[in-house]
Amino acid sequence: xxxxxxxxxxxxxxxxxxxxxxxxxxxxxxxxxxxxxxxxxxxxxxxxxxxxxxxxxxxxxxxxxxxxxxxxxxxxxxxxxxxxxxxxxxxxxxxxxxxxxxxxxxxxxxxxxxxxxxxxxxxxxxxxxxxxxxxxxxxxxxxxxxxxxxxxxxxxxxxxxxxxxxxxxxxxxxxxxxxxxxxxxxxxxxxxxxxxxxxxxxxxxxxxxxxxxxxxxxxxxxxxxxxxxxxxxxxxxxxxxxxxxxxxxxxxxxxxxxxxxxxxxxxxxxxxxxxxxxxxxxxxxxxxxxxxxxxx
Amino acid sequence: xxxxxxxxxxxxxxxxxxxxxxxxxxxxxxxxxxxxxxxxxxxxxxxxxxxxxxxxxxxxxxxxxxxxxxxxxxxxxxxxxxxxxxxxxxxxxxxxxxxxxxxxxxxxxxxxxxxxxxxxxxxxxxxxxxxxxxxxxxxxxxxxxxxxxxxxxxxxxxxxxxxxxxxxxxxxxxxxxxxxxxxxxxxxxxxxxxxxxxxxxxxxxxxxxxxxxxxxxxxxxxxxxxxxxxxxxxxxxxxxxxxxxxxxxxxxxxxxxxxxxxxxxxxxxxxxxxxxxxxxxxxxxxxxxxxxxxxxxxxxxxxxxxxxxxxxxxxxxxxxxxxxxxxxxx
Numbered sequence: 001x002x003x004x005x006x007x008x009x010x011x012x013x014x015x016x017x018x019x020x021x022x023x024x025x026x027x028x029x030x031x032x033x034x035x036x037x038x039x040x041x042x043x044x045x046x047x048x049x050x051x052x053x054x055x056x057x058x059x060x061x062x063x064x065x066x067x068x069x070x071x072x073x074x075x076x077x078x079x080x081x082x083x084x085x086x087x088x089x090x091x092x093x094x095x096x097x098x099x100x101x102x103x104x105x106x107x108x109x110x111x112x113x114x115x116x117x118x119x120x121x122x123x124x125x126x127x128x129x130x131x132x133x134x135x136x137x138x139x140x141x142x143x144x145x146x147x148x149x150x151x152x153x154x155x156x157x158x159x160x161x162x163x164x165x166x167x168x169x170x171x172x173x174x175x176x177x178x179x180x181x182x183x184x185x186x187x188x189x190x191x192x193x194x195x196x197x198x199x200x201x202x203x204x205x206x207x208x209x210x211x212x213x214x215x216x217x218x219x220x221x222x223x224x225x226x227x228x229x230x231x232x233x234x235x236x237x238x239x240x241x242x243x244x245x246x247x248x249x250x251x252x253x254x255x256x257x258x259x260x261x262x263x264x265x266x267x268x269x270x271x272x273x274x275x276x277x278x279x280x281x282x283x284x285x286x287x288x289x290x291x292x293x294x295x296x
Numbered sequence: 297x298x299x300x301x302x303x304x305x306x307x308x309x310x311x312x313x314x315x316x317x318x319x320x321x322x323x324x325x326x327x328x329x330x331x332x333x334x335x336x337x338x339x340x341x342x343x344x345x346x347x348x349x350x351x352x353x354x355x356x357x358x359x360x361x362x363x364x365x366x367x368x369x370x371x372x373x374x375x376x377x378x379x380x381x382x383x384x385x386x387x388x389x390x391x392x393x394x395x396x397x398x399x400x401x402x403x404x405x406x407x408x409x410x411x412x413x414x415x416x417x418x419x420x421x422x423x424x425x426x427x428x429x430x431x432x433x434x435x436x437x438x439x440x441x442x443x444x445x446x447x448x449x450x451x452x453x454x455x456x457x458x459x460x461x462x463x464x465x466x467x468x469x470x471x472x473x474x475x476x477x478x479x480x481x482x483x484x485x486x487x488x489x490x491x492x493x494x495x496x497x498x499x500x501x502x503x504x505x506x507x508x509x510x511x512x513x514x515x516x517x518x519x520x521x522x523x524x525x526x527x528x529x530x531x532x533x534x535x536x537x538x539x540x541x542x543x544x545x546x547x548x549x550x551x552x553x554x555x556x557x558x559x560x561x562x563x564x565x566x567x568x569x570x571x572x573x574x575x576x577x578x579x580x581x582x583x584x585x586x587x588x589x590x591x592x593x594x595x596x597x598x599x600x601x602x603x604x605x606x607x608x609x610x611x612x613x614x615x616x617x618x619x620x621x622x623x624x625x626x
Contacts, residue, residue, distance in 0.1 A: 014443065034475070035445070035447070035475035035476075035477055035478065036445050036446040036447055036474055036475045036478065037445040037446065038475075124346065124347065124348050125346060125347030125348060126346070126347075151472075152347050152469075152472060152502055153346070153347070153502075154345075154346030154347070154502065154603075154607075155504060155600045155603055155604055156604055156607065157346070159564050159565070162565075163548070166548045180475055180476065182476065182567070183565075183566050183567035184567075185567075186547075186567035186568050187547065187548075187565075187567070205568075222528075224509075225487050225491060228484070241480050242480060242483060242484070242509060243505070244505040244508045244598065245508050245596070245598075284476055287475070287476050287477055288476065288477050288480065290477075292477075
């Protein structure tokens with residue numbers, strides 16, 4: 001559906017994308033993850049044809065119509081939901097009877113049927129994003145591009161949004177979505193990890209995790225910052241990160257068994273021995289490591 | 297002005313800031329609906345709620361940037377928010393849209409904000425040197441702010457808010473648009489400020505994993521304060537028991553198989569994990585239901601669970617208080 005070869009995009013001296021090779025097949029639900037400024041938005045803009053590559057090529061399959069949900073809400077806040085959709089339909093010359101039926105069906109599907117007369121500016125963050133999704137789907141695209149659609153959205157709306165994305169995926173729509181939430185990236189058929197304009201890893205979640213080169217130890221403790229301070233500078237541990245209620249310690253090398261004892265010893269009196277264990281890496285660990293490697 | 301004898305008593309020593317019945321109306325719209333809570337001294341206090349719930353309006357009133365329609369705030373050992381200039385000189389404020397000048401270098405920005413706060417000369421040099429070290433952007437001092445990543449800009453904006461050594465730091469969605477790595481680093485810095493410098497921090501966020509890092513929390517929804525307390529206490533308040541099943545694949549199919557089942561208060565996915573909240577007294581039924589999908593384990597609720605549970609209870613109370621006008625009796 002999408003094929004990028006040696007894709008480069010420079011803005012003046014700044015290289016937003018630096019040689020990206022990526023194929024996304026029809027019917028995929030592809031997640032693009034990566035730090036801020038990694039080039040995710042640039043990639044979406046290139047796919048949407050809003051900007052052109054500096055070098056390399058980007059091809060969309062023949063007849064691959066697309067809908068884009070941009071990162072910033074781009075509908076009219078001073079128009080109602082229905083007015084916004086009506087305007088969008090006219091812009092894309094969707095016949096009005098068809099547009100109206102389709103808008104009603106899509107609004108019902110995202111749970112917004114009762115809100116047609118509400119001003120877009122008066123919608124909650126979650127509903128604004130659902131409206132943007134409906135607007136993107138109005139033209140019956142074969143490819144849906146979503147640039148961080150759930151950032152800042154409350155947990156319940158985030159769940160609802162992904163239920164809809166999953167349904168659309170099952171109906172055969174090709175979806176490319178970027179997200180800062182690693183739990184969402186796990187719903188994708190494949191994911192790509194973009195950093196400083198380069199695609200560092202591509203594959204299924206299991207493939208990406210299997211390629212993670214370091215051991216991870218998990219520490220459970222109510223005094224997470226006490227643990228963090230106690231372990232700073234411990235040999236063989238090159239990162240201590242807070243993961244919600246847990247801490248993840250990353251080993252500099254090896255399988256982790258080498259440092260298990262020294263970590264337990266280092267935490268004597270603060271964490272019982274069974275509060276420290278080896279765990280498989282998560283996508284967040286992948287993310288943190290990539291960030292560290294770039295910073296040095 | 298009305299005498300408020302009872303509220304004039306000094307705050308208890310552990311309380312650094314108190315919001316007292318804060319209300320903000322914009323025309324007919326009630327953005328904040330009588331919010332009262334205490335922010336403990338030297339702690340990280342999280343103020344949580346979805347976009348548009350009244351978080352930023354509350355924090356702006358507390359920071360002396362917006363006048364409340366009614367109610368007040370007291371803090372800083374004897375000040376009142378109406379004493380605006382003295383109040384503001386003691387606090388630092390950083391918002392989700394950091395107001396740095398993109399066409400200035402990092403150092404030029406910090407010099408500008410330092411002068412705004414009345415710092416100059418050696419004192420200002422020293423503060424800039426200290427903060428660029430602590431916040432780890434020393435090597436970028438001569439870089440144009442425009443070419444920094446969002447995460448790095450955020451650290452510079454934090455430095456700008458800390459130049460005048462405030463006693464209380466207000467952070468309004470400081471990590472919006474920042475990636476997980478940057479967010480984690482930012483939180484470590486926040487914690488060190490509270491733990492090492494004794495600074496009190498009030499931070500708003502909609503990231504529930506960040507909220508786990510706070511010492512105390514308040515939840516706001518539609519302008520109403522719906523809960524307030526320490527994270528573990530809030531988690532204990534959840535009705536029902538949370539069960540978790542690790543799924544190998546097909547998470548949405550697993551969710552569809554159990555969603556809406558009677559023993560479950562709630563069912564949702566967190567990546568490839570299915571989490572269900574068993575209704576009180578129905579834990580065994582819930583266990584046998586989800587056992588078909590994998591091996592269930594009892595899970596500790598996350599703050600996301602707390603939020604969803606509180607939001608559900610809030611919606612039910614609202615519905616009970618205001619029956620729909622077109623309700624049909626049969």
